[in-house]
Amino acid sequence: MAERPIRVLVAKPGLDGHDRGAKVVARALRDAGMEVIYTGLRQTPEQIVSAAIQEDVDVVAMSILSGAHNHLFPKVVKLLKKENADDILVVGGGVIPEDDIPSLKEAGIKEIFTPGTPTTETIDFIKKNVKRK
Amino acid sequence: MELGERLIKGDKRACARLISLIENNDNRAIEVIKKHYNKTGNAHVIGITGPPGGGKSTLTDKLVKLLRKNDKKVGVIAVDPTSPFTGGSILGDRVRMSDLATDPGVFIRSMGTRGHLGGLSKATKGAVNILDIYGVDYIFIETVGVGQSEVDIVKSSDTVVMVMVPGLGDDIQAIKAGIMEIGDIFAVNKSDLDGADKTALELEMMLDFKKYDTWRPPVTKLSAVKNEGVNNLLDNIINHKEDMLKNENFKLRREKNAKLEILNLVEEELMEMVHKITDEHEGLDTIAKKVALRKSNPYTSRDEIIKLIKK
Ligand code: B12
Ligand SMILES: Nc1nc2c(ncn2[C@@H]2O[C@H](COP(=O)(O)OP(=O)(O)OP(=O)(O)O)[C@@H](O)[C@H]2O)c(=O)[nH]1
Ligand SMILES: [Mg+2]
Numbered sequence: 001m002a003e004r005p006i007r008v009l010v011a012k013p014g015l016d017g018h019d020r021g022a023k024v025v026a027r028a029l030r031d032a033g034m035e036v037i038y039t040g041l042r043q044t045p046e047q048i049v050s051a052a053i054q055e056d057v058d059v060v061a062m063s064i065l066s067g068a069h070n071h072l073f074p075k076v077v078k079l080l081k082k083e084n085a086d087d088i089l090v091v092g093g094g095v096i097p098e099d100d101i102p103s104l105k106e107a108g109i110k111e112i113f114t115p116g117t118p119t120t121e122t123i124d125f126i127k128k129n130v131k132r133k
Numbered sequence: 134m135e136l137g138e139r140l141i142k143g144d145k146r147a148c149a150r151l152i153s154l155i156e157n158n159d160n161r162a163i164e165v166i167k168k169h170y171n172k173t174g175n176a177h178v179i180g181i182t183g184p185p186g187g188g189k190s191t192l193t194d195k196l197v198k199l200l201r202k203n204d205k206k207v208g209v210i211a212v213d214p215t216s217p218f219t220g221g222s223i224l225g226d227r228v229r230m231s232d233l234a235t236d237p238g239v240f241i242r243s244m245g246t247r248g249h250l251g252g253l254s255k256a257t258k259g260a261v262n263i264l265d266i267y268g269v270d271y272i273f274i275e276t277v278g279v280g281q282s283e284v285d286i287v288k289s290s291d292t293v294v295m296v297m298v299p300g301l302g303d304d305i306q307a308i309k310a311g312i313m314e315i316g317d318i319f320a321v322n323k324s325d326l327d328g329a330d331k332t333a334l335e336l337e338m339m340l341d342f343k344k345y346d347t348w349r350p351p352v353t354k355l356s357a358v359k360n361e362g363v364n365n366l367l368d369n370i371i372n373h374k375e376d377m378l379k380n381e382n383f384k385l386r387r388e389k390n391a392k393l394e395i396l397n398l399v400e401e402e403l404m405e406m407v408h409k410i411t412d413e414h415e416g417l418d419t420i421a422k423k424v425a426l427r428k429s430n431p432y433t434s435r436d437e438i439i440k441l442i443k444k
Binding site: 004005007026027029030031032033034035036037038039040042043044046047050051053054055056083084085 | 145146148149150152153156157215216219220221222223224225227228231234235240241242243245247
């Protein structure tokens with residue numbers, strides 16, 4: 001039997017409509033053999049966590065270009081912890097200032113991918129850091 | 134607590150985990166289904182099928198919301214195609230069901246076909262069983278929109294809704310052989326657009342070709358985005374099951390579906406045995422090579438493999 005594919009929830013929290021990056025990442029992960037569940041725009045942290053649990057994903061990957069990352073990314077990590085689902089790998093991307101990255105990582109977002117990062121880097125990171133259940 | 138116990142208590146995480154396990158053909162999930170199968174059968178299983186982009190997900194979202202008004206628990210399984218080249222997929226049906234994500238009475242699961250043809254994945258029926266044990270009243274299965282070969286959905290559901298859209302025109306003719314057999318109900322979605330009356334009429338005309346002793350598939354026009362006519366469709370769905378229950382049809386359909394489910398499982402297991410047993414001997418590739426070089430032939434090869442299995 002083939003190894004089961006890595007399941008990734010690609011979500012866009014917050015109110016901005018910049019979905020190109022999320023879609024580029026979703027397609028890249030698919031092409032790397034992953035099963036990508038795309039939730040679409042304007043998801044609340046509660047919706048993202050609820051979907052992550054029902055879909056039993058290995059990774060939650062979020063994209064924000066609006067500047068709301070300092071609030072929304074840590075909130076998702078916190079809610080996952082509350083649901084005892086903190087074995088899920090959380091990564092983020094989008095327009096995120098260098099200065100914000102250390103505190104986001106401290107809050108439990110394992111890696112942040114900013115504009116210009118090749119998607120292969122994201123793929124490698126996920127493959128290396130995902131915890132298979 | 135073990136997964137099965139958590140599942141019957143309605144634990145979402147256990148449900149999600151078990152669906153992953155059944156997708157992997159994992160024994161832990163199979164044992165749970167075996168143990169609790171006698172608790173299944175209560176959920177009304179509804180297949181939602183039709184051409185790509187016809188509005189299946191949007192419609193499912195609206196149907197689920199109506200049922201939630203009556204406090205019914207609902208499960209949704211949404212199937213999208215897996216790329217045959219990379220094994221990856223983008224499962225996008227949730228986009229149309231965002232509001233339902235946090236509803237405690239709704240469980241939505243996206244599945245990739247993972248190489249299976251026919252509009253569903255191999256584990257879809259297993260996932261239906263798990264949702265049934267979990268305790269939902271209704272289960273919607275949204276198929277891949279392939280247009281003509283979603284025959285699998287009939288085997289897996291009590292009621293099949295064929296979602297059509299205006300302007301398919303000649304396409305209806307082309308795919309009618311497949312679809313007319315599949316649908317228990319025809320929904321002409323996007324009736325806010327031109328041509329819905331014509332499509333509905335054409336469907337009625339095609340339905341006229343067949344004689345019906347009991348249930349004649351109704352044709353309903355609706356608009357999922359505008360949320361018009363959806364309650365009508367829900368009434369039809371519920372009526373269809375009630376109608377089947379009035380005569381032998383419900384029992385017969387479940388029997389027929391059970392038979393196909395068993396045969397599918399046996400077939401899968403047998404194929405696995407074939408691969409395993411040939412691997413233990415000379416291997417399927419070697420056998421094939423001999424046949425290609427005319428040193429053996431396909432029939433003798435078959436007999437030899439069957440003999441190995443029977444031993
Ligand atoms: C295209 C664009 C738009 C398009 C969006 C089209 C669409 N559907 O996506 C339009 C014209 C609609 C638009 C509108 C606006 N925009 Co605009 N937009 C951009 C622009 C120029 C490019 C974004 C883009 O698509 N890049 C291409 C994609 C592929 O790259 P990416 O998203 O960065 O993704 C890459 C990485 O970041 C990473 N990544 C991203 N997400 C994720 C997620 C994960 C999990 C991972 C692993 C990686 C990852 O991987 C991707 C590939 O490398 C940026 C500026 C910029 N250079 O970034 C501004 C920008 C994002 N926009 C901005 C603004 C302000 C707006 C508006 C508010 C403008 C206005 N006043 O009306 C509106 C808001 C609209 C809305 N509803 O939200 C600001 C945001 C400022 C901020 N963060 O504080 C920016 C940064 C411009 C600027 N310098 O001011 N915008
Ligand atoms: N005009 C109109 N558009 C609709 C209606 N229902 C759905 N749509 C639109 O049709 C598009 C596809 O809708 P989906 O619900 O994703 O269709 P689907 O059949 O699930 O699509 P796949 O799963 O990709 O096959 C979306 O843009 C919807 O907004 C409707 O009643 N009227
Ligand atoms: Mg859909």
